[in-house]
Amino acid sequence: MTTDPGFWLLQTLNALQLSMLLFLLSIGLTVIFGLMHFVNLAHGALYAAGAYVAASVSAVAGFWAGLVLAPLAVAVIGVLLYGGLIRRMRRSGPMAQVLVTFGLIFVALDLTRLIWGDIALASAMPPLLEGRLSVLGIDYPLYRLFVIGLGLVVFAALAFVLGRTQIGAMIRAGVDNDAMAACLGINVERLFFIVFCLGCALAGLAGAVAAPLLSVSPDMGLQILIPTLIVIVIGGLGSLQGAIAGSLVYGFVQTFGAVLAPGLASVLIYGLLAAILVIRPTGLFPAKG
Amino acid sequence: MLDAGQAMEPVLELEQLCAGYGETQVLHGLSVQAAPGRVLALLGRNGAGKSTTLKTVMGLLPVRAGQVRFRGAPMPRQPHDIARAGIAYVPETRDIFPSLSVRENLELTARRFRGDWTLERVLTLFPRLGERLDNGGTQLSGGEQQMLAMARALLMNPRLLILDEPTEGLAPIIVQQLHDSLQALKRAGLSMLIVEQNFGFATALADDVAVVGRGQVVWTGSAAAIRADTGVQHQWLGV
Numbered sequence: 001m002t003t004d005p006g007f008w009l010l011q012t013l014n015a016l017q018l019s020m021l022l023f024l025l026s027i028g029l030t031v032i033f034g035l036m037h038f039v040n041l042a043h044g045a046l047y048a049a050g051a052y053v054a055a056s057v058s059a060v061a062g063f064w065a066g067l068v069l070a071p072l073a074v075a076v077i078g079v080l081l082y083g084g085l086i087r088r089m090r091r092s093g094p095m096a097q098v099l100v101t102f103g104l105i106f107v108a109l110d111l112t113r114l115i116w117g118d119i120a121l122a123s124a125m126p127p128l129l130e131g132r133l134s135v136l137g138i139d140y141p142l143y144r145l146f147v148i149g150l151g152l153v154v155f156a157a158l159a160f161v162l163g164r165t166q167i168g169a170m171i172r173a174g175v176d177n178d179a180m181a182a183c184l185g186i187n188v189e190r191l192f193f194i195v196f197c198l199g200c201a202l203a204g205l206a207g208a209v210a211a212p213l214l215s216v217s218p219d220m221g222l223q224i225l226i227p228t229l230i231v232i233v234i235g236g237l238g239s240l241q242g243a244i245a246g247s248l249v250y251g252f253v254q255t256f257g258a259v260l261a262p263g264l265a266s267v268l269i270y271g272l273l274a275a276i277l278v279i280r281p282t283g284l285f286p287a288k289g
Numbered sequence: 290m291l292d293a294g295q296a297m298e299p300v301l302e303l304e305q306l307c308a309g310y311g312e313t314q315v316l317h318g319l320s321v322q323a324a325p326g327r328v329l330a331l332l333g334r335n336g337a338g339k340s341t342t343l344k345t346v347m348g349l350l351p352v353r354a355g356q357v358r359f360r361g362a363p364m365p366r367q368p369h370d371i372a373r374a375g376i377a378y379v380p381e382t383r384d385i386f387p388s389l390s391v392r393e394n395l396e397l398t399a400r401r402f403r404g405d406w407t408l409e410r411v412l413t414l415f416p417r418l419g420e421r422l423d424n425g426g427t428q429l430s431g432g433e434q435q436m437l438a439m440a441r442a443l444l445m446n447p448r449l450l451i452l453d454e455p456t457e458g459l460a461p462i463i464v465q466q467l468h469d470s471l472q473a474l475k476r477a478g479l480s481m482l483i484v485e486q487n488f489g490f491a492t493a494l495a496d497d498v499a500v501v502g503r504g505q506v507v508w509t510g511s512a513a514a515i516r517a518d519t520g521v522q523h524q525w526l527g528v
């Protein structure tokens with residue numbers, strides 16, 4: 001089986017698809033952390049919220065409406081979270097932030113149970129993407145190719161904004177040294193608010209994209225949290241390159257581990273995490289600040 | 290000269306300022322005024338509270354008691370509002386952004402604060418930066434980083450330029466260049482507040498001097514007066 005090039009291609013595409021999903025989740029979390037040293041453990045809950053909104057909307061108005069509305073709805077949740085909680089917690093230490101946002105996970109868990117019930121929800125794929133496409137001799141689900149493409153497009157757009165625009169330079173400056181950025185007239189708190197809402201929207205987008213692939217269940221946010229944290233630790237906190245590199249490492253190790261060494265797959269990623277932390281304690285591409 | 294300067298409304302006025310870090314209070318009722326169009330040097334021994342004074346003016350440390358006034362009005366509280374009010378700050382550590390190129394470090398402020406200082410003009414003052422525009426911010430030498438930090442501050446077109454130990458760690462020839470650049474700024478009429486350990490450098494540039502000791506201003510006078518007063522130099526500066 002492993003000598004068949006089709007097998008390698010198939011698994012590579014699977015790995016890419018997982019990587020892109022993780023990328024959409026980790027980029028918001030890592031930049032929020034880099035900019036404000038704020039740990040939002042409820043980021044996974046925002047992903048679950050995105051999946052639920054997308055599943056509900058798509059049942060009524062179709063997949064594409066869900067794909068657009070879910071990030072918007074989760075961004076609104078982000079605005080409420082920021083105004084109600086996070087702004088007040090900016091000066092409290094990391095321990096308080098970890099505890100409160102960890103608590104939020106369970107609030108979100110119960111809220112989703114209350115609203116949507118305890119059973120898993122299924123979400124339909126759009127008819128346009130239901131089929132399979134022949135890629136270099138193998139048949140691959142079109143929808144998964146769409147996920148890969150979407151992740152790459154988001155990566156390219158963020159790379160452009162962060163790397164080439166004035167607001168991107170302001171965000172990088174804020175990640176490097178928020179006090180000095182403020183002394184240059186940059187309203188770092190507002191920048192943080194914008195980045196936070198954008199990060200929430202991307203988590204919602206990830207949820208919407210994942211909904212047709214997985215069953216939408218209340219604990220999906222908790223399940224994705226650990227992989228997302230591993231991604232940003234491997235990649236290095238605060239940087240776009242780190243988020244994409246960490247996602248690719250996780251996606252490939254997880255996917256190939258599961259098919260080549262099923263017995264080892266679950267420990268493989270933790271071993272790799274430990275190895276990377278020993279060799280590069282700050283991760284592969286940490287922000288420089 | 291001094292009388293003419295003091296007759297005008299001070300550009301910056303610190304009144305009975307108290308500030309510090311956590312449990313430790315560093316400034317104990319520090320009062321000083323900076324006259325417009327002049328250079329005020331804050332001198333004093335290590336740990337006297339000079340940098341703490343500057344950080345409090347910039348809003349990086351909270352004012353615990355007393356007042357900071359800028360051009361006759363109470364100073365805003367947030368650093369970005371203070372910057373927008375017209376104060377540019379070059380900290381002791383220069384704080385060049387490592388993730389930004391030299392050009393990006395400069396353009397960060399150039400667009401918000403348009404005025405006489407343009408990219409071309411700062412590059413004529415600091416020509417070496419022109420050759421380094423596409424370098425990373427931290428690939429520069431210490432002297433170049435100091436110049437970049439000053440250029441970045443000038444592009445804010447400030448009404449008051451604050452410099453914390455600009456000559457620290459620089460080679461003598463670079464210190465001489467820095468002196469010339471600062472003299473040019475002084476001639477252009479820019480108000481400056483400078484903290485400096487290099488007594489000769491500071492008193493050659495400054496019009497007025499305030500000596501800080503244990504979180505208070507213990508002496509004020511002209512630069513010429515302190516150059517002549519070896520008693521003050523011994524007691525408060527250890528020169």
Ligand SMILES: Nc1ncnc2c1ncn2[C@@H]1O[C@H](COP(=O)(O)OP(=O)(O)OP(=O)(O)O)[C@@H](O)[C@H]1O
Pocket residue numbers: 310313315333334335336337338339340341342486
């Ligand atoms: N971040 C900080 N946390 C706690 N204490 C500090 C901090 N920074 C400075 N201090 C203390 O505050 C006092 C005044 O420090 P400050 O930096 O204002 O001195 P300075 O006059 O600028 O001296 P120097 O010439 O060494 O720069 C010192 O006793 C110093 O130890």
Ligand SMILES: [Mg+2]
Pocket residue numbers: 339340341381453
């Ligand atoms: Mg100092």
